[in-house]
Amino acid sequence: MSKVIRIGTRDSELAMWQARTVQNALERTGHQSELVPVKSTGDLNLDQPLYEMGITGIFTKTLDVAMIKGEVDIAVHSMKDVPTALPKGIVEAAVMKRASNKDILVHKGIDFLENKSGKIATGSLRRKAQWLHRYPEHEVVDLRGNVNTRMQKLQDNDWNGAIFAAAGLERIEIKPDNYIDLNWMIPAPAQGAMLIVAMEKDEESRKALALLKHQESQICVHVEREFLKVLEGGCTAPIGALAKIQDDHIHFHGALFSLDGTRKIEVEKSVPVAQAENLGKFCAQEVLNNGGRELMQHIKTALNN
Structure with missing residues (x-):
């Protein structure tokens, strides 16, 4: 038994x-x-x-x-x-x-995206850095709690929108109609x-x-998390990573951002799936060698102060 x-x-x-x-x-x-x-x-x-x-x-x-x-x-x-x-x-x-690896913006109207003023909520360093990289004039405020709590806080405050993982809202069926896909935002490693x-x-x-x-999912998230592990060194940082398998190749896109979004060091690679084992490590080393090592040290110093 x-x-x-x-x-x-x-x-x-x-x-x-x-x-x-x-x-x-x-x-x-x-x-x-x-x-x-x-x-x-x-x-x-x-x-x-x-x-x-x-x-x-x-x-x-x-x-x-x-x-x-x-x-x-x-x-x-x-x-x-x-x-x-x-x-x-x-x-x-x-x-x-x-499930979906996307980030989405739940909003109260998107006219603000054309303006220099906007207030977006997220508790994620990665989302904040990427939003400021794209919209440097906007303000990003901190948002914590489970998805239900965060959705309620969005309604209760004067923010233009808040960023969520699509998968979380879809799983418990609270994804609203007033959202847009942030296809330009690199998701968190293993998101979804x-x-x-x-x-x-x-x-x-x-x-x-x-x-x-699920073998394909397992291969992809392992590449993403290896990229994260090599870059992080035990420090939380604005890191995005996404691996996808298509036509027997694994396509990887990863990036490290500065906390304020002004700097972005990214890498893109495509290799046969059979060569996926060390892909995350190699991509992370490329980022580190292209200025990522100094940027990670700056991030660690800033977060510890």
């Missing part, structure tokens, strides 16, 4: 949707599971030596701790929120088929992808999750 797999998830509407998607997929392959919503880290002692690899994922830490303590078997994440280095003992078990992690020693859960893997 196979075990009932306990699926750890945050309790936001989007996180619950993602967890139920995994639960349904497991049921279709004959595996029983149950959802275990995990609350915030407030009552957990994170000073204990649970981490050995400097994990900083604000959205994943609570679930990592629950897995390490044996309270859940697997955890479901928006992959773009997951640090490129997982805690010791936790491994990637499956990347599901990727869902990652399921498990304990390395949990062979039963890992075997069940192996049936949910």
Whole structure:
């Protein structure tokens, strides 16, 4: 008798949707599971030596701790929120088929795009930098919270618009009519992808999750996250990356921006899929050699002050 797999998830509407998607997929392959919503880290002692690899994922830490303590078997994440280095003992078990990777602008009318004045909301350094790169006269204000909270804050404030990941709004069916695709904005590495992690020693859960893997999505997000990992060096920075497979080739577009959007160092490459393994690393090294190393140091200094 196979075990009932306990699926750890945050309790936001989007996180619950993602967890139920995994639960349904497991049921279709004959595996029983149950959802275990995990609350915030407030009552957990994170000073204990649970981490050995400097994990900083604000959205994943609570679930990592629950897995390490044996309270859940697997955890479901928006992959773009997951640090490129997982805690010791936790491994990637499956990347599901990727949804839309696009950023969108939810707006209150787009006439402001023709003007020098505009106020846009986002909590993302990447989105802020790219918006200011394109619209340097605009003001970008900070926006935090889950997607429902952010949508409400947009309505409650005098902003012209706010930037969201299309996938999140589509998944919980709150994508409004008043939006435009930001096709010029390079998405976050792995945006639109869902990652399921498990304990390395949990062979039963890992075997069940192996049936949910989507190979093309997995290849693309690994290239993007390798690009991020090599560039970042443990620092949050305005980094965009997108890999797509077409005609047996993988096409990559990545960029590093300054915090104020005035500088952009980008790279584009296309190679056969068979050569994808180190593509992200090579592209990151090209950015670093073209001024990215100095720019990353400037970003780290600015963020630490």
